Amino acid sequence: MKRILVINPNSNQHVTDGLAASLEPLNIDGRAEIECMTLTEGPFGIETRHDMESVVLPLRRTVLKRDDADAYVIACYSDPGLALCREATRKPVYGIQESGLFSALQRGQRVGVVALGPKSIARHLPYIRALGLYDRLAAERPLHMSVEESEQPEAFPRIEAVARGLVEHDYADTLLLGCAGMAAHCKPLEAAIGVPVTDPTQAATAQALAAVLLD
Amino acid sequence: MKRILVINPNSNQHVTDGLAASLEPLNIDGRAEIECMTLTEGPFGIETRHDMESVVLPLRRTVLKRDDADAYVIACYSDPGLALCREATRKPVYGIQESGLFSALQRGQRVGVVALGPKSIARHLPYIRALGLYDRLAAERPLHMSVEESEQPEAFPRIEAVARGLVEHDYADTLLLGCAGMAAHCKPLEAAIGVPVTDPTQAATAQALAAVLLD
Amino acid sequence: MKRILVINPNSNQHVTDGLAASLEPLNIDGRAEIECMTLTEGPFGIETRHDMESVVLPLRRTVLKRDDADAYVIACYSDPGLALCREATRKPVYGIQESGLFSALQRGQRVGVVALGPKSIARHLPYIRALGLYDRLAAERPLHMSVEESEQPEAFPRIEAVARGLVEHDYADTLLLGCAGMAAHCKPLEAAIGVPVTDPTQAATAQALAAVLLD
Amino acid sequence: MKRILVINPNSNQHVTDGLAASLEPLNIDGRAEIECMTLTEGPFGIETRHDMESVVLPLRRTVLKRDDADAYVIACYSDPGLALCREATRKPVYGIQESGLFSALQRGQRVGVVALGPKSIARHLPYIRALGLYDRLAAERPLHMSVEESEQPEAFPRIEAVARGLVEHDYADTLLLGCAGMAAHCKPLEAAIGVPVTDPTQAATAQALAAVLLD
Amino acid sequence: MKRILVINPNSNQHVTDGLAASLEPLNIDGRAEIECMTLTEGPFGIETRHDMESVVLPLRRTVLKRDDADAYVIACYSDPGLALCREATRKPVYGIQESGLFSALQRGQRVGVVALGPKSIARHLPYIRALGLYDRLAAERPLHMSVEESEQPEAFPRIEAVARGLVEHDYADTLLLGCAGMAAHCKPLEAAIGVPVTDPTQAATAQALAAVLLD
């Protein structure tokens, strides 16, 4: 029985519970179990780069301490500590922005990202360039919402409007949700817009699942 | 029960059997079944671009006819017909070069590809550029072997030598096997070299598995 | 006497006749003759990727069968079968999108493409990336017209408006017509806008002419 | 009767005569005439950047003065004054490096350039990046020869050796001669190596020919 | 005592005086002196490419003649003659667009450039691509002003509006003034917008100062 540890780097247990629900289908009876944990040392929300950097060493310590796990997912769209955790263990470690972009780009040619706000877009763009995917980005467009707001059912109309703009004006043919908290909107959005929509945490956890099943 | 159809575009049943063996761990009891099929209209081996183009429309017909499947994998490293099959169905379709590169790049920063020969390298390079990943390629280096030779246990020493060169001279920190037939060398190579090694068919089928489990 | 075979991959003879008229000036008495032929196996119009893929093998067969020709032009802006036909013969084969972009970029620094609609733009963008020219594209903007509509004299005002936008808002300094059927608008558009305008079929046929004259 | 003015920016009449011979096939009886002229103000040879810059304003004056011509070719592989001359006239002006690269890339995916020496390679590389073609360059390799040496029949074995290395080690599938003086080696090299070889002055003059025929 | 020669390539002494004022803080008592000189052979204003090319050889002559200087700055945003002057002397030579971009990119991830007008933007974009910085440009937006207008205090509101748009709509997090004449707006703009603003002539002269102090 293999174990995938999905680490929510903020200390908000509600977010962790949401992750567990959206990842439920990736539990494989008798073969692979997904455990979603809260990084209690983390800030309540990760909103600034300082928040992000503050979880880097705790994430590494968690990975080292939890050596009972067979693969790791860092469930924050900024992919904090990803390179460091990869050097700390030879087991696979996945980041949700990286996995989300790669998965979305296997469903289309140009990815459109539904982001929370302009500041997060400004943070993501250099990272996308570092990944080498800058020319495959249709655009990243803001909801002007907080994480909490974006999780609510009431957020759907605005998410749909932003997504439609990405397809119609920016020629995106595959969409990615730019935050760990929007999984519940994934399938309804796909139905409404008619192009594939990827949830990044599901994408990263699926990579982890593949790794442990093939190990 | 979901079904993933892995299509071997050549008509060599021995290759199909090898794929089935290497993908066995991705069958999930009661939830997802992998079926490896031989494209009987395909050439015995896909070695030229004409071979490759000759399977494009048959692959599309197969995808349309086999609408009992929930996801598709085209198991030829040239990714023939990938864009077309994606337009033929709203179900996900995966190509092994694309999936292999994306998976390998989640285990390191610069991917080294173990290729069969210079001609296949020449074909792959523009495709890698089209994918946007040209700057993340450490190098692609040739075995100077046929598909058949590369499958044999005797091929391992040469595969290991090429892989070591990719790591030591080209600074690759993650490796990808550049053909559908080398899966059996994957784990031994990883053990010998000490950096992650990705088998492309396993990578693509894992993507397909994730898609059907999350559907 | 050399012969250039311009193949219209759709089966619409009216389009072929239009090509012949626009290429008339490239016939060279006693030295090079341009023959425009209709691919009778082709669909009446090439509008989907399936249409496009369906002509790939017929185009190769045509090239092989018509070995009395000295050079070939594939007169569809999607450049179907270009790589394959190039491997089928050592004689030169030209695609109109590729030739059109290269020619336009010899008249300015940033090319603006007048396209039929958003779907064709979405298809062209990855190809432009594959050609390596992504950073030299000012923009590609849609007419929201069919091929037939774009050929009519009545289309000119809209073509002019889109072209003007490419120059004024996207800083294009050279323009390319993004379809085989707009050649008649080429010179009037250049006169109206004041920047060079390239017709892609003329550009490709001119490359073929140079090749046969220099052979 | 249209006139194409091919300007040799150095004052070596022997070079001009060689250009006229290699461009002879592009004269079209009664329709287009190619005139090769020597820029008498130019240095005897263009070897330094100062040589190159010293011909920029004289080239512009020549273009303005010779307004009886319908198109212009600047026959020095450094493309001196190309942007300036393009702003001085609305008639088309072509540079041989630019045209050579674009033509060669219509005969293959990755271009290998046979250059005179390391210094010229160092000058060309940033220009290729400016053209946007950096990722389509297989490599540029030096002959370690002067212009004069490269023109001689005795140079052929070394040219062939460098060309073969570009194909075999750098995976070039199309070759370009990196100097205005090697045209006589073009066809023999193509025969010896078996991949297309482009002479840059012929490529640029062919573009000019197309422009005047279509005007 | 080291000397930095800042050459204003146009013959407008008023501009030279403005440069001297804005560079005053970079004079270092007893160690480094900045001399701003007017290129009397230059046009009164550099507005066209011909203006720009016309100063290339005079700039080189000035650099050679003024060999009492220890470093040189070419104070025109088009960086005329930069490569040539660098080959004319082993002393360092700086161009203000190049230095300005590099300095601005040390204060943020994506640079926004406040340009005079669309024509200058069209000239700058290929140069930025040549520098390799195309993917780090947020955008370049026009004031629709002449050099003279942009220097006036009355220009500030429009400069501020353009700058704000670069930050808010184009996600620039660092700004660059796209002309040698806007230095007086630099600090007020930084105060108004809240992101770093770089004056390009100051940036280039600072590089020159570092070079002479470290020599």
Place this chain on the structure above:
Amino acid sequence: MKRILVINPNSNQHVTDGLAASLEPLNIDGRAEIECMTLTEGPFGIETRHDMESVVLPLRRTVLKRDDADAYVIACYSDPGLALCREATRKPVYGIQESGLFSALQRGQRVGVVALGPKSIARHLPYIRALGLYDRLAAERPLHMSVEESEQPEAFPRIEAVARGLVEHDYADTLLLGCAGMAAHCKPLEAAIGVPVTDPTQAATAQALAAVLLD
């Protein structure tokens, strides 16, 4: 009197003393003072990514605590904590790899980096891609030395050999020392090789000096 704080992130006081010596020329009497400090919380040497990440938050704390400084330099070639420190203060913060690359690229077109070993090269390459400068890198070549070894006078012959290879085989025309400890080799190397050589800590401190003088 302005103060530039140069922070050596490792706790080796000997390294800090070396920095102070090499930066001595950038002290400006009565206007700007350079203070080199040792990060006592840092590891004795920064050799792994964990070492590097372990100084990120201490560097930020140091920047916040030392708000008497007017500009900051992080004197480790991996640029640890650069983005974070930039968000922690509105004063300018410089990283030596970033500044070194930008300065070196103002002395030539293609930069060659003399690195300590293959592992550091592997770490630098993605960062160079993130900076957008990948296509301007001639190559990065290893000394196969530790920091300590590279500082010694005995290291010079090997440094010279690697540097010569970068110029002769990789066509570098400007060189950068890839570590904070090689400053003493800078001028002798420039004299020996004949192309400009940049020391990264001097480059970053010069940027800081410019910023405080212009403030």
